[in-house]
């Protein structure tokens with residue numbers, strides 16, 4: 135393990151000599167399919183935003199192997215605290231893209247009842263994907279607490295927390311590594327180093343030689359891998375999860391990848407990302423790399439590829455249809471879930487809102503564009 | 507004079523202050539070459555160099571902590587918090603340190619700095635890109651809290667805040683960044699940090715408001731006028747210290763008061779204004795003081811237009827107060 139050397143597994147010709155992912159053919163294809171589904175979902179969200187049907191999305195292009203490779207190392211009964219740029223985590227473990235689409239539309243069927251911005255998913259089924267927060271870094275340290283709970287009850291479950299390079303500057307990151315190190319908490323930290331935090335490149339973020347090296351100071355074993363090589367991500371994460379399950383504590387994995395788009399649909403990266411960087415990383419597309427490996431080992435055919443691609447696109451389109459048809463949440467949803475029981479003052483405020491809507495008509499929804 | 511947006515006025519205010527005083531500098535996340543996510547600091551890095559307008563690592567605690575150190579040591583930092591919703595990692599530095607430094611050092615150390623931050627709803631930003639947290643900060647002795655609602659005030663109040671010897675939280679109504687325009691002098695000028703602004707004179711009901719609620723109240727007042735109610739609109743704009751005498755004058759003038767803010771109601775800024783009026787001029791009041799506010803819930807996404815006070819809600823309050 136190294137915190138400075140980049141570990142890759144899949145070679146330029148698609149071969150990965152000496153590496154056994156420990157997956158059946160069906161599981162390998164599921165991994166591949168999840169990459170395709172992640173991209174189809176991502177592309178669709180960008181299209182929906184561009185055509186004004188949803189307000190916002192966060193491009194995932196380029197980081198799919200980091201996302202799916204990481205997810206693949208965990209069990210369904212582990213807990214996930216993903217970054218907002220991590221669509222592949224839920225999709226790998228069977229979250230229905232339609233349920234994610236409900237969140238993108240903020241409709242009545244969204245598990246968050248339309249309260250959160252798009253890409254802020256929350257699920258308890260089929261996995262615990264803990265409600266994503268906008269404030270950077272807050273979830274990393276919560277994952278340590280949840281991991282401590284597993285340990286305290288003697289369960290062999292593990293927590294996963296992922297975050298961007300910018301996230302390593304947050305208070306949450308430093309408290310998380312410190313506490314996890316001291317408690318030997320069963321948690322795996324995945325830093326998606328995708329080159330930029332909005333417009334700020336790595337050298338604005340840290341003077342360290344890598345993000346992985348930050349773990350060492352906290353006594354947390356750390357490693358740096360090629361985040362566009364799904365086997366490299368999986369290899370490191372499988373080892374980290376095994377350590378955590380065995381009671382040996384946390385690991386920090388830096389996945390070096392690249393954000394092949396804007397920070398969000400409201401951001402124009404051409405203003406600050408040099409064109410050459412996009413060109414360089416376009417040649418290292420994570421799906422292309424895995425495809426090459428699958429073709430090389432004869433696990434995938436062109437026909438199967440086309441079939442899966444079509445299937446994923448149709449699945450996403452079906453989700454869009456259902457999410458479009460679902461109504462907006464009812465006015466009462468503003469007031470529920472603030473507390474377990476609705477307090478009197480909120481009940482009165484709710485009644486006032488309904489009364490006003492009756493007397494003066496409903497509020498105007500406006501155009502709903504998120505301007506950045 | 508130029509007719510510019512509130513956002514441009516902030517940019518002009520920063521540029522003017524930086525030209526005027528080499529110790530003024532701007533920094534925060536994406537503040538440098540990108541010019542901020544809203545472009546409030548656009549072109550300042552190219553004009554003044556990377557030593558005067560620059561990016562920081564993603565840490566609000568780091569941004570404000572270093573700003574305090576700079577301010578104590580002769581610089582005039584203008585730190586940006588990208589969204590007011592993300593100020594809380596810096597709460598300790600602001601509340602425990604910046605606000606108390608002068609007091610606890612007997613005036614030996616002072617923190618003349620400005621924290622600029624966009625606040626408020628109306629952009630479909632959900633729980634964490636929409637909040638109005640002014641009440642947390644107005645409850646903090648030692649801080650000044652300012653919220654402009656016009657381009658003229660944005661520039662004048664910002665320059666005044668930068669020149670002020672104490673820490674100022676400068677909250678910018680992001681919903682108004684590009685939606686309001688106004689005449690702004692090219693040269694530097696200041697607007698006093700403890701004066702309210704009379705937006706429109708009227709005789710029947712006084713509405714106190716600030717920030718992004720000002721245009722909403724103006725619309726409601728126009729509708730009220732059609733029904734024969736004359737509204738007196740006051741933009742409080744410098745929430746701390748508040749122009750208390752001005753508030754009492756305007757309250758007495760109509761004897762009927764409505765207070766509007768988008769922040770939640772409970773312990774919101776309106777409670778303070780209401781208490782001030784009740785304590786001092788209750789004998790002039792001809793109707794109960796009414797508040798129109800955001801609900802006491804987190805800020806919702808899809809239903810934000812129901813959460814935010816709109817002209818419908820404000821008009822209803824004006825009508826009820828006038829009819830009482």
Ligand SMILES: Cc1ncc(C[n+]2csc(CCOP(=O)(O)OP(=O)(O)O)c2C)c(N)n1
Nearest residue numbers: 219268269270298299300301330331332592
């Ligand atoms: C505490 C906090 N400060 C600022 C922001 C605004 N913001 C949203 S994303 C972002 C950059 C995050 O970069 P990184 O952690 O590298 O993740 P990436 O977006 O690259 O995946 C910033 C500054 C925020 N959400 N939370």
